[in-house]
Amino acid sequence: MDPDTDIGGPLHKFPVTNHSAIVGARSDDELVRRRAFDTILNSYWKPVYKYVRLKWQATNEDAKDLTQGFFANAFEKHHFASYDATKASFQTFLRTCLDGFVANERKAGQRLKRGGDKDHYQLDFAAAEAELAAHASASTLTPEDYFHREWVRWMFTLAVEAFRERCVESGRLVQFQLFERYDLDDTHVSYASLAQEFGLEATTVNNYLAAARRDFRRIVLEKLREITATDEEFHVEARSLLGVDVK
Amino acid sequence: MKWLSDDKLAHLLGVVGTKYAFVKELGRGGMGTVYLAEDRELDRLVAIKVLSAPEVTDDLRRRMIREAQIIARLEHPGIVPVHDAGTLPDGRIFYAMKYVRGSRLDEYTAQGASLNDRLRKFQAVCDAVAFAHAHGVIHRDLKPQNIMIGSFGEVLVMDWGVAKIREDPCQSAVYNTSDGTIIGTRDYMSPEQARGEIEIDERADIYSLGAVLKFLLNDQKVGKAAKAISAKAMASVPGDRYASTAELSADIGRLLDAESVSAYRENALEKTWRWTAKNRFLVLLVLAYLVMRIFLIFTSRR
Numbered sequence: 001m002d003p004d005t006d007i008g009g010p011l012h013k014f015p016v017t018n019h020s021a022i023v024g025a026r027s028d029d030e031l032v033r034r035r036a037f038d039t040i041l042n043s044y045w046k047p048v049y050k051y052v053r054l055k056w057q058a059t060n061e062d063a064k065d066l067t068q069g070f071f072a073n074a075f076e077k078h079h080f081a082s083y084d085a086t087k088a089s090f091q092t093f094l095r096t097c098l099d100g101f102v103a104n105e106r107k108a109g110q111r112l113k114r115g116g117d118k119d120h121y122q123l124d125f126a127a128a129e130a131e132l133a134a135h136a137s138a139s140t141l142t143p144e145d146y147f148h149r150e151w152v153r154w155m156f157t158l159a160v161e162a163f164r165e166r167c168v169e170s171g172r173l174v175q176f177q178l179f180e181r182y183d184l185d186d187t188h189v190s191y192a193s194l195a196q197e198f199g200l201e202a203t204t205v206n207n208y209l210a211a212a213r214r215d216f217r218r219i220v221l222e223k224l225r226e227i228t229a230t231d232e233e234f235h236v237e238a239r240s241l242l243g244v245d246v247k
Numbered sequence: 248m249k250w251l252s253d254d255k256l257a258h259l260l261g262v263v264g265t266k267y268a269f270v271k272e273l274g275r276g277g278m279g280t281v282y283l284a285e286d287r288e289l290d291r292l293v294a295i296k297v298l299s300a301p302e303v304t305d306d307l308r309r310r311m312i313r314e315a316q317i318i319a320r321l322e323h324p325g326i327v328p329v330h331d332a333g334t335l336p337d338g339r340i341f342y343a344m345k346y347v348r349g350s351r352l353d354e355y356t357a358q359g360a361s362l363n364d365r366l367r368k369f370q371a372v373c374d375a376v377a378f379a380h381a382h383g384v385i386h387r388d389l390k391p392q393n394i395m396i397g398s399f400g401e402v403l404v405m406d407w408g409v410a411k412i413r414e415d416p417c418q419s420a421v422y423n424t425s426d427g428t429i430i431g432t433r434d435y436m437s438p439e440q441a442r443g444e445i446e447i448d449e450r451a452d453i454y455s456l457g458a459v460l461k462f463l464l465n466d467q468k469v470g471k472a473a474k475a476i477s478a479k480a481m482a483s484v485p486g487d488r489y490a491s492t493a494e495l496s497a498d499i500g501r502l503l504d505a506e507s508v509s510a511y512r513e514n515a516l517e518k519t520w521r522w523t524a525k526n527r528f529l530v531l532l533v534l535a536y537l538v539m540r541i542f543l544i545f546t547s548r549r
Binding site: 127131134135145152153156157160161183184186213216217220221239240241242 | 248249250251252255256258259260262263264265269270271272282297
């Protein structure tokens with residue numbers, strides 16, 4: 001086994017808390033706080049939107065307003081700064097806050113209007129809606145499990161995108177293309193056929209794929225690191241999600 | 248951005264993790280954490296017990312491996328089967344076992360199970376434990392929380408983490424999965440276990456089974472025989488308990504069949520009452536016959 005791809009191997013050291021957006025959300029520095037908030041927003045808006053549509057049976061317009069309103073309200077009132085990692089995971093905390101927010105909005109009958117006095121984020125709701133239409137009807141999960149599943153899916157989607165960008169920036173597009181063909185495409189391909197397709201040796205394909213997977217794994221863990229508050233929470237989430245300990 | 252299907256997501260999770268997709272935590276024990284997980288290769292749900300990382304010691308590792316081996320050798324419908332065991336790439340020991348959909352025995356009884364149903368389930372527990380005893384394995388932590396009732400009514404004895412192998416054929420010395428400390432659960436623990444005695448035997452499990460039976464009878468209207476079975480199993484002196492789990496199971500069987508149980512000596516009145524209750528249709532038939540005869544005698548004299 002390639003030692004670098006061996007889970008729990010030597011390349012899994014991560015900085016402790018300096019990459020955590022949850023920690024950043026508590027900062028007194030407005031800029032740091034804004035950046036942290038953007039990370040949280042980017043990591044959660046899509047599962048939030050789908051969850052509101054599914055659990056709260058909101059129309060797409062209402063779900064858009066509620067999603068926008070929830071994040072705007074959370075940023076304005078520093079809700080994410082009050083998260084206590086000893087009580088629950090951040091994901092559970094956020095979902096609980098969301099349920100409370102939607103329930104209050106419904107109770108007060110004060111639906112937030114898009115373009116109102118709240119921040120208006122540029123989010124691709126049309127894509128989320130298209131995914132819902134194509135895939136949500138088959139789901140037999142509870143709303144909570146569905147939220148978790150969609151969060152995992154979204155995190156991996158972001159990780160794939162981040163991986164692609166890094167490969168492009170560093171001139172390693174072939175690695176990404178191999179990864180895309182072998183690990184992301186629906187059609188099954190062999191190393192030999194990839195070697196032929198890309199004009200490479202089979203061993204080179206093997207090495208490139210191993211490196212690509214290693215880098216992709218690192219990015220997934222970075223994403224996870226960003227949205228956990230403490231080392232312990234990070235380890236628990238990594239263990240629960242991936243079945244691995246990240247030392 | 249490209250949509251990641253469930254299959255692709257499972258594949259990517261496998262790329263960065265293990266073949267098991269962890270669904271949620273089911274519970275935590277002294278040794279490890281049990282997760283509900285999806286075996287992505289076989290496409291089925293399993294329960295995975297993973298040794299808790301922060302407390303890993305060689306002793307814990309040995310115990311965990313031993314637990315998996317103990318369960319694996321106990322092939323019985325009443326004992327949860329082990330599917331897989333090994334070491335995760337990060338070095339933690341794990342084993343995967345059947346995921347039992349259903350309720351714990353305490354939850355099951357809270358749902359309003361009848362007395363007969365409870366006794367039948369208890370008898371199934373006794374049979375599983377008797378099988379383990381026959382293979383030299385003492386559970387040492389029998390309690391309602393460690394007994395699962397599956398969705399088809401099947402009974403499964405779980406959590407063999409502190410089990411003891413009475414005579415390991417591979418070793419001359421007595422081998423324990425956890426020795427030298429008080430193990431078990433206070434309310435269901437035999438006095439000798441509570442004292443931390445090392446040389447305990449099958450009768451410690453019989454005591455715990457008696458405590459489980461007592462729990463099952465707790466909110467039920469039961470006769471003296473049922474209570475006596477529980478009391479005998481829970482005798483403070485091991486020698487006063489049932490000599491084997493099979494004997495305890497047999498007494499439960501007799502109780503279910505309204506026969507005399509070994510744990511309780513009935514007086515003549517109780518014996519008659521029990522016989523009458525058991526044969527009530529026959530008794531009613533005889534009574535009806537007698538009433539008819541008396542009626543005929545009276546009417547023929549007029």
